[in-house]
Amino acid sequence: MHLTIQDVSKFFGEFQALHNVSLEVGSNEFVCLLGPSGCGKTTLLRIIAGLEPFDSGTLxxxxxxxxxxxxxHRGFGIVFQSYxxxxxxxxxxxIGYGLKIRKWPRDEIDAQVRELMELVRFPELAARYPHELxxxxxxxxxxxxxxAVxxxxxxxxxxxxxxDARVRAEMRTEIRDVQRRLxxxxxxxxxxxxxxxxxxxxIVCMKDGRIEQVGTPQExxxxxQTRFVADFVGISNLLDEQTAAQLSPHLLAHKPEDAETQLLALRPEQIGLRPEGDGEATVAQITFLGNISRITVEWRDQHLVSEVHCDGRFQAGDRVAFEIQPDAGTWVRA
Known part of the structure; x- marks a missing residue:
């Protein structure tokens, strides 16, 4: 069974929160609605849940x-930020509340609760109250x-x-594992x-009530496809055609003919650096991130971000040269 959203729009008074949103969610898929505050992702989730009506489209x-x-009566499970x-x-x-109001037999409720407590790895906490957790x-x-339902x-x-950060990382793994198993x-x-x-x-990346791009995390x-996605998902160095040519003329070799594709998005790991006394860029800042260092360099009145393995070669103020593959980066719509 899969979810189909077709041309769904939503207004709050004169403000349009969703603009003809269309999306398919497959029967076993884990889909993330990603975007900044106010982009419409929570409104879309509430519409799917039945907590918010929509003005046009099909669901x-x-x-x-x-x-x-x-x-x-939709038969959906909902988990909120506030527990x-x-x-x-x-x-x-x-855990058994939803089953109780559906009038399940007591022994079946108990069995389902025990199974779920094993699934989420805390069978010993059955008798505790929320404030004790x-x-x-x-x-x-x-x-x-x-x-449970x-x-x-x-x-x-x-x-x-x-x-907190550590628990959040653990919960990501656990939620994904449970979702895959079920x-x-x-x-x-x-x-x-x-x-x-x-x-x-x-991932469904949203901006201003519209879907900017849908694809796998790798995609x-x-x-x-757009400047917004390049800038919001990860870190990108965004260069116009003239600046890209100054950085490396070879970068223009894979520029599409499409007039809309105006900016080259270079990820930090695609900008290699090497120490060079008369290099064209200067190391402005180094951020230590464990196995890598994020290095901001000054070049032609702008800043570029590179990520390199930590090997102690670079210090603030060093002159450096770039090492960039000809096929690096992706051309995106501005």
Missing amino acids: RMGERDLREIDAQ SLFPNMTVAEN SGGQQQRVAIARAL DPALLLLDEPLSAL GIPTIMVTHDQEEALTMADK LYSAP
């Missing part, structure tokens, strides 16, 4: 037209509760943003590019 899950089906656990219920009671544990409970679609609204189509809203790149089968990073 279908398999053969079902979702426009006439309210949220509680939204019932404070007066134990972990086991929170860490943020990561509370989020695991929220995910288990959403999975065997959802046709799992919706995650920035579920990791309230967690094979539930999943849509997650995030503004964190690292989350999207590490978790998604498919959005290695072959961005």
Whole structure:
């Protein structure tokens, strides 16, 4: 079963939050809606969940037209950033709540809860209350509760943003692992590019209520189509045709004829550096990132960013020369 979104638009008064958004989500896909605040990603998620009406377009899950089906009858699981656990219920009671209101037999509820607690790796916490749990544990409970009802679609609204960096990294792995094992189509809203790149089968990059580009993490990073995607997903050095030619004339060899493709996006790892006393650029700043260093260089009144392995060759103020492959970078629409 897959989700089909076709030409969906949404207005809040005179403000148009979504502009004819179309998207397909496959039966086992993990899809990330990625973009800055205000781009429309949460509005789209709420429309899919049935928490927000839409003004035009179609929304279908398999053969079902979702426009006439309210949220509680769509059979979707939803996990919010704020966990939204019932404070007066134990972990086991929170996870089994959806089954209880569906009037499952008590023994079946208990069996399902035990299975899910094993799945999210904390069977020993069944009798605890939410205030006795860490943020990561509370989020695991929220995910288990959403999975308890065997959802046709799992919706995650920035579920990791309230967690610290280490727990967030652990939860990324755990959520992705559970999703793969259960094979539930999943849509997650995030503004964190690292989350999207590490978790998604498919990224939907949004800006101003429109989809800028849809593709795998590798496609959005290695072959961005627009300046916005090149700048938002990872770090890019954006050069016009004249500047690219000054950096290396060979870079123009793979420039498309399309008049819209006006800027060359060079990723930092595509700009190699070597120490050279009379080099054309100067090291302005070095940021140590563990196995690599991010080096900002001054060149022709602008700054370029390079990433190189940490080997101690470079210091601020050093003169350097560039080492760039002729086929480096991607030409994008400005």
